Amino acid sequence: MDAELVAAADNDKLYRFTFEGFPVRGQWVRLSRTIADAQAVRAYPAAIADLLNEMFAAVAMFADNLKFEGAVALQSRGNGGALIRSLAECRNQQHLRGIAHLEEDIALHPNAQDLSVWLGDGQLALSLIPPPDTQQTPYQGLVALTEPTLAANLEHYLEVSEQLPSRLFLTSARDSVTGLLLQRLPSADQATEISAADDDEAWSTITTLADTVTVEELQTLPAEVMLRRLFNEYTCRLHPPRSLSYRCTCSRQKSDRTLRILDARELESLLEEQGQIHVDCEFCGTRYAYDAIDVGALLSGADTAPPGATPH
Numbered sequence: 001m002d003a004e005l006v007a008a009a010d011n012d013k014l015y016r017f018t019f020e021g022f023p024v025r026g027q028w029v030r031l032s033r034t035i036a037d038a039q040a041v042r043a044y045p046a047a048i049a050d051l052l053n054e055m056f057a058a059v060a061m062f063a064d065n066l067k068f069e070g071a072v073a074l075q076s077r078g079n080g081g082a083l084i085r086s087l088a089e090c091r092n093q094q095h096l097r098g099i100a101h102l103e104e105d106i107a108l109h110p111n112a113q114d115l116s117v118w119l120g121d122g123q124l125a126l127s128l129i130p131p132p133d134t135q136q137t138p139y140q141g142l143v144a145l146t147e148p149t150l151a152a153n154l155e156h157y158l159e160v161s162e163q164l165p166s167r168l169f170l171t172s173a174r175d176s177v178t179g180l181l182l183q184r185l186p187s188a189d190q191a192t193e194i195s196a197a198d199d200d201e202a203w204s205t206i207t208t209l210a211d212t213v214t215v216e217e218l219q220t221l222p223a224e225v226m227l228r229r230l231f232n233e234y235t236c237r238l239h240p241p242r243s244l245s246y247r248c249t250c251s252r253q254k255s256d257r258t259l260r261i262l263d264a265r266e267l268e269s270l271l272e273e274q275g276q277i278h279v280d281c282e283f284c285g286t287r288y289a290y291d292a293i294d295v296g297a298l299l300s301g302a303d304t305a306p307p308g309a310t311p312h
């Protein structure tokens with residue numbers, strides 16, 4: 001197989017890897033079809049597409065470390081920047097969706113890499129959302145914006161919130177994004193001072209080696225080749241990959257619930273103005289349409305059905 005085909009085989013895959021004999025774990029992810037699907041719903045200026053791509057790669061890797069199947073969401077709210085808000089989420093460790101809302105005029109900073117240009121004095125938050133049928137409570141932490149890049153800010157966040165030394169790389173190319181995350185886990189309980197010092201030294205060497213990776217290597221090499229090239233003095237074990245894709249959670253029922261927030265008069269006047277009421281999903285572009293019969297059903301508390309599903 002030629003090199004491009006080998007590399008493409010890792011598209012939309014996430015690998016977890018471990019270092020034999022050392023308490024270091026890692027994730028590698030590459031998204032291609034997933035980000036193309038995101039941009040098919042909504043096209044963004046290149047710099048914003050890159051940022052959203054990096055957010056997707058980050059939440060995919062963070063979700064892989066969760067002990068539960070829920071969602072990880074990374075969201076920004078701007079204050080004085082060109083990016084009003086953005087969201088990338090990964091559910092069940094495999095389904096991604098996201099969106100960015102921009103000020104109309106972003107011509108001033110078409111290529112800026114610095115997060116502060118986009119967010120101004122805004123906020124970035126990471127949420128962990130357990131599945132609805134569990135007792136666990138959701139968690140949200142604010143990511144301090146002290147560094148220019150998304151990767152550096154998230155790396156710092158992981159070190160503070162998880163208390164694990166971390167190294168995070170995110171790089172978006174035109175049609176793919178690649179992420180690499182390394183974390184130093186605590187040494188084993190029975191570790192002696194000497195073995196803990198060995199672990200520290202291994203972590204230091206592994207991160208030094210990781211820092212030699214070039215953007216081109218990150219963006220183009222298949223996971224196994226890149227890890228072997230970087231860490232050939234260690235035994236690095238790749239676990240079976242996980243497939244990722246762009247998938248939305250919207251539904252007719254959720255759309256019904258949204259409309260039920262409005263009262264009868266509001267619904268009827270919308271219907272009168274437009275003939276039909278449309279609820280458009282901003283994540284996937286699906287349009288849910290409601291005619292007079294559907295609105296009648298909504299008002300009587302019944303579920304509505306998509307056209308053709310059941311006879312009116």
Ligand SMILES: [Zn+2]
Nearest residue numbers: 248250281284
């Ligand atoms: Zn949707």
